[in-house]
Amino acid sequence: MSKCSQRHHKHSHSHSCNHPQSDLSELTAKLRKNARKITGPRQAILDLLRQHPHPMTNKEIQAGLPEGMCDLATIYRSMHMLEEMELVKRFDFGDGTARFELVHEGEDGHHHHLICTVCADVVEIDECFQQELEDAIAKRHGYQAVTHKLEFFGVCPECQEDAKKAREKKGK
Amino acid sequence: MSKCSQRHHKHSHSHSCNHPQSDLSELTAKLRKNARKITGPRQAILDLLRQHPHPMTNKEIQAGLPEGMCDLATIYRSMHMLEEMELVKRFDFGDGTARFELVHEGEDGHHHHLICTVCADVVEIDECFQQELEDAIAKRHGYQAVTHKLEFFGVCPECQEDAKKAREKKGK
DNA sequence: GCCAGTTATGCAAACCTTTTGCAATTCAGG
DNA sequence: CCTGAATTGCAAAAGGTTTGCATAACTGGC
Ligand SMILES: [Mn+2]
Ligand SMILES: [Mn+2]
Ligand SMILES: [Zn+2]
Ligand SMILES: [Zn+2]
Numbered sequence: 001m002s003k004c005s006q007r008h009h010k011h012s013h014s015h016s017c018n019h020p021q022s023d024l025s026e027l028t029a030k031l032r033k034n035a036r037k038i039t040g041p042r043q044a045i046l047d048l049l050r051q052h053p054h055p056m057t058n059k060e061i062q063a064g065l066p067e068g069m070c071d072l073a074t075i076y077r078s079m080h081m082l083e084e085m086e087l088v089k090r091f092d093f094g095d096g097t098a099r100f101e102l103v104h105e106g107e108d109g110h111h112h113h114l115i116c117t118v119c120a121d122v123v124e125i126d127e128c129f130q131q132e133l134e135d136a137i138a139k140r141h142g143y144q145a146v147t148h149k150l151e152f153f154g155v156c157p158e159c160q161e162d163a164k165k166a167r168e169k170k171g172k
Numbered sequence: 173m174s175k176c177s178q179r180h181h182k183h184s185h186s187h188s189c190n191h192p193q194s195d196l197s198e199l200t201a202k203l204r205k206n207a208r209k210i211t212g213p214r215q216a217i218l219d220l221l222r223q224h225p226h227p228m229t230n231k232e233i234q235a236g237l238p239e240g241m242c243d244l245a246t247i248y249r250s251m252h253m254l255e256e257m258e259l260v261k262r263f264d265f266g267d268g269t270a271r272f273e274l275v276h277e278g279e280d281g282h283h284h285h286l287i288c289t290v291c292a293d294v295v296e297i298d299e300c301f302q303q304e305l306e307d308a309i310a311k312r313h314g315y316q317a318v319t320h321k322l323e324f325f326g327v328c329p330e331c332q333e334d335a336k337k338a339r340e341k342k343g344k
Numbered sequence: 345g346c347c348a349g350t351t352a353t354g355c356a357a358a359c360c361t362t363t364t365g366c367a368a369t370t371c372a373g374g
Numbered sequence: 375c376c377t378g379a380a381t382t383g384c385a386a387a388a389g390g391t392t393t394g395c396a397t398a399a400c401t402g403g404c
Contacts, residue, residue, distance in 0.1 A: 037371050037380055058361085071383045076362060078381095094264050094321060096390085097361065114313055123313050129301030138326060141286055141295050146326030149266060154310060154318030209351055209400045230390085243354050248391060250352095268362085269390065346404080353398070363388070370381070 026105060030085045041070040045078055046087065046102070054122040055091040055099030055113070093120075093151060110147070116156035118163075125152065198277060202257045213242040214250050218259065218274070226294040227263040227271030227285070265292075265323060282319070288328035290335075297324065 028038050048064045049056065056064070058075045079100050082088040088100045089109035103109035114123040128150070138146035155163070200210050220236045221228065228236070230247045251272050254260040260272045261281035275281035286295040300322070310318035327335070 032372095035372095035380080039370075039381065041382080072361095073363080073384080074382055092264065092266055096268070114309060114315060114318070116315070123315075125309060127305065127309065129305055133299065133301055134324065137286060137297060137299065137324060142329040142332075143286060143288070143295075143324075143326035144332055146286070146324055148322060148324045150320060150322040152306065152309060152315075152318055152320045154315035157314040160314075160316055204401095207351080207401095211352065211399070213353075244390095245355080245392080246353055348403095349401090351398105351400070353396105355395095355397105357393085359392070360390085361388100362390105364386085366384095368382085368384105371379085372377100374376090 026087065030087065034085070036081065041065075041074050042078055042082070044069060045075065045082070049088065049100065049102040052101075053124065055093075055101040057097045057099050059097075061100070091151070092149065094153075112150045112152065114152040114154060116159055117153050118155055118159035121156045121158070123156075198259065202259065206257070208253065213237075213246050214254070216241060217247065217250055218254070221260065221272065221274040224273075225296065227265075227273040229269045229271050231269075233272070263323070264321065266325075284322045284324065286324040286326060288331055289325050290327055290331035293328045293330070 031038055031042075044065055045061060048061060052064075058072060058079060061079075062070060062072055062075055079088065079090075079098075083090055083100070086109070087103055089103050091099045091101060091113065093099060093113070093115055101109065110128075112125040112128065114125050115121070134146055134148060138144065203210050203214075216237055217233060220233060224236075230244060230251060233251075234242060234244055234247055251260060251262075251270075255262055255272070258281070259275055261275050263271045263273060263285065265271060265285070265287055273281065282300075284297040284300065286297055287293070306318055306320060310316065
């Protein structure tokens with residue numbers, strides 16, 4: 001049953017369901033294992049996330065879904081569940097609203113971002129500091145199961161340009 | 173970075189790293205420069221923060237002040253202002269509530285924490301990954317004024333113990 | 345010291361994001 | 375199909391944070 005999406009609204013985005021049935025099958029599998037149900041909203045959310053390369057807020061997710069397809073409360077509940085089964089990863093850009101990104105098959109989704117403090121542009125960062133640092137910190141303080149959250153912030157090239165222009169105009 | 177005390181152990185409140193009149197004078201200086209007023213609440217907040225080695229939430233700050241001395245709204249406004257003049261640093265432990273820590277004289281306050289996900293114990297971490305990583309990321313994407321937020325999470329020794337006991341009792 | 349002008353505070357209401365209770369609806373498995 | 379369990383929508387409640395406004399507290403200059 002590789003029906004990509006069974007309830008996609010007509011004016012849905014021109015998205016093509018050319019994904020390797022990965023998520024859906026992974027979803028159904030994990031869901032069944034926990035006696036959870038495969039519902040329209042859940043599939044739609046996963047479908048939407050699959051098309052987005054960066055973390056999305058719950059509001060953005062709702063806005064990206066066909067009008068009126070899913071209540072915000074349901075999205076909140078879904079994201080909790082998807083996070084629990086590790087199909088999505090939660091990120092915090094420090095603005096007080098959670099963001100979620102799809103975890104690709106096999107991976108654990110751990111990675112970081114570089115965020116423009118002016119326009120909120122996001123760059124995916126796959127590098128990380130040496131594991132030794134974390135290990136040393138964990139050992140030194142006797143902590144176990146240590147992990148970390150790390151995000152970079154700065155001003156993107158475009159916003160640097162904008163700032164420059166504004167400066168010139170003002171100085172003129 | 174903060175040399176006051178490298179490793180704060182749990183309940184290390186009673187510790188005193190006397191940073192003399194530093195804050196107050198620094199405060200008055202910076203305040204005056206911006207035509208702001210030196211008020212009771214602001215001094216009290218700074219005084220309180222000076223005695224705490226870890227970030228505090230606004231509620232904790234209010235609770236730590238003499239009963240009824242300061243409205244919560246005032247604390248929020250004060251923290252914004254103190255942050256602005258770089259007398260305090262804001263931290264985000266990912267639980268949706270901001271925390272503030274006093275910035276010691278001369279320093280910029282940039283550092284990290286190791287937080288127990290069970291009991292919320294906090295360890296101050298003065299190390300950081302090599303600057304080269306951040307520089308490389310900034311350069312690669314053309315970003316400027318790049319900085320980062322980093323926090324570590326894990327289970328502290330005591331909570332590991334608790335978990336072990338619980339396991340034994342259950343397995344009995 | 346005292347005044348005037350400005351900045352800060354208290355209080356209550358507004359805002360936002362996130363969570364929850366509950367009745368109605370949808371799923372899954374038989 | 376049927377039926378019980380899981381899920382959803384809706385509205386209300388929670389938290390944390392911000393704001394408008396009248397009142398109170400500072401400060402620099404007399
Ligand atoms: Mn990402
Ligand atoms: Mn700290
Ligand atoms: Zn930008
Ligand atoms: Zn702990």
